[in-house]
Amino acid sequence: MKSWRRKSLWLALSASWLFLFLLGLPPLLRPAVPPRPLPGAPEGWPHWLDAELLPSYSQPGELPEDAAPPTRAPSGGGCNWGACFDPSQCRCGGLKVFVYPAAGPTSEIHHQILASLQRSRYHTFSPREACLLLFLSPDAPTGAPIPVPAQWDGGKNHLVLSLHPAPCPKTFQLGQAMVAEASPPVDTFRPGFDVALPCLPEAHPLQGGAPGQLRQHSPHPAETLLALAEERGGWRTVGTNSSACHWDGRCEQDLAPNQTLGRATLPRATFCLIPSHHSAASRFLQALQAGCVPVLLSPRWELPFSEVIDWTKAAIVADERLPVQVAAALQQMPPARVLALRQQTQFLWDAYFSSVEKIIHTTLEIIQDRISGVSAHPSLMWNNPPGALLALPTFSTSPQDYPFYHLQQGSRPMGGFSALIQVGASAQLPLKLIQAVAGSQHCAQVLILWSSERPPPPRGKWPETAVPLTVMEGHRKASDRFFPHSTINTDAILSLDAHCSLSTSEVDFAFVVWQNFPERMVGFLTMSHFWDSARGGWGYTAEKANEFSMVLTSAAFYHRYYHTLFTHSLPRALRTLADGAPGCVDVLLNFLVAAVTKLPPIKVPYGTRAPPASGDPRPELQPPDPDCVNLMAAGFGHMPLVSSRLRLDPVLFKDPVSVLRKKYRSLEKP
8 A cells, every 4th residue: 555655656746847847848839920019018939839739848838037038128228119200200191211322332232222212102302301311321341430411310210221230330329210220139129119121142133033932832752841051151951860960050970962052042941940140040031032931940130020020920930959859840740831831931022022122112111100000001911912012001001992802801892893994096985885884783883084185075975874974084195094093983993995895794794703803804805925035035915825914904804903003103114114105004004913913814705896807906006015025024023924724704604594594695605
């Protein structure tokens, strides 16, 4: 009996020791920093990631004292957004930025930043109009004197911008200025006031940028699981057993020659291990571009744009002291979770990090959100495609008003469509087209964009319609139809040319298709781009083919938000080019929608009238400029068009119902 009691006592004591020991272990995997930290709130470690993978190591709890995060000592004293920034200087809540001229020799990256700022909608040449004065940190050696700008005023409403990870020289007193710095240390970063930038790789592009490299959406059996960022540059594959390399670079066995990658080579692995030393921060963007999930090993720098980006969806924080356990936990991560993380890396790379221009504009958009307050972008827009840079708050602050977020919210566009008919130089009244379009059960209004030099005919000459008909004066430019006219009161727009010939059934069916794909263009006539090896450039054709990448705006449905993007987001040079080159306006809108959605348009049947032999459905216009696609691709920095063979046609769905009972009877062949 005594022996049994002794055994029970020893078992209880052993279980207690084991429980206490397990509680003392540091967490293995944690999500990265969540978005929008509250200024002044206590900084604690984030919640656990995939806690179900780690029951044998520890349970969720506080980090032990020996690994507690360091106490932050902000470099700007008690500065925060409310104390050191005066939003009243921003007229009507809008952000205008003045950039100080360079005081000394500047680098190429300095010129790129300045050019990017001048192309943004925030830039102003007058410091009196600006509510934010931006000072580009010069490439001066540490200790060299830096002249203080004339309007410095202690740094209030100033932003010191540096894309280099080196801290500002000590001789430069920041005062009340915000700092936007590459990979700032966590102990000097001021949440909600400073902005954390990424550490840029060498020769980072100014515009456009290379697309993400993720091609295999699920881990391939032959794909390396782990890649480690080396301190001297480049990547190295890492094994998952106890004899593999540790995080600090010491190996118990020699590496084979093919286990080391070059400096410029992107990692080809599922997870990219990024050590805590500051020099490895430059590998973070390489991991994002490669679609390799960043695993940050006890990072000591702030993640880029952590105020708005939810890094829990794309990155992992792990403890560098437990390499074997972390590797085992990564191996056991469910494939669905791995796929979601990798897909989010591709979105974030393309939306905010693929070019210097996007990084600068994201920085300014974060400050604009602070000024806007309650009317700022919600987290849904920042962390879901196409991103906050393409969801202009001047249009709306509600995700339901944009064409991109219906799928996440389980909704669909409401209401009918507005028929926007452009009447050109011929000034012929499209009487039959107006009657056919107005006869649609989904038509809410008919808008006539009069772009002829002749005055429009009196109201008595227009046909009677069951929906309102409004005549608007145009400026006789091709891009007039894409202006965000205030008279358009529906989400859907049916863009038409006066000479088009559509039936009511064709319009009804095309609108139903668009309701299911509101972010895309749905059109009747198509074009296709191709690479011309003989000319060494892009070309495009309107000949009928199975494959297409553009739809003509002479007869197409799309969301009215693209009018706002076309007018306020596209560079003025591209809009001027579209107005001067016949046919380029079709190409430009297709480029814009494809660049935003990364999706091709959709074709619907157009059987009432065949297009002219030239392929151009607008005979009064000249043939398209053959260099149009090349000029547009150069302006965007890449080729955004996506080819497709998808055609939605009610005739393709055969059923035994009689023709008289079919929904789109006129589309059925006799």
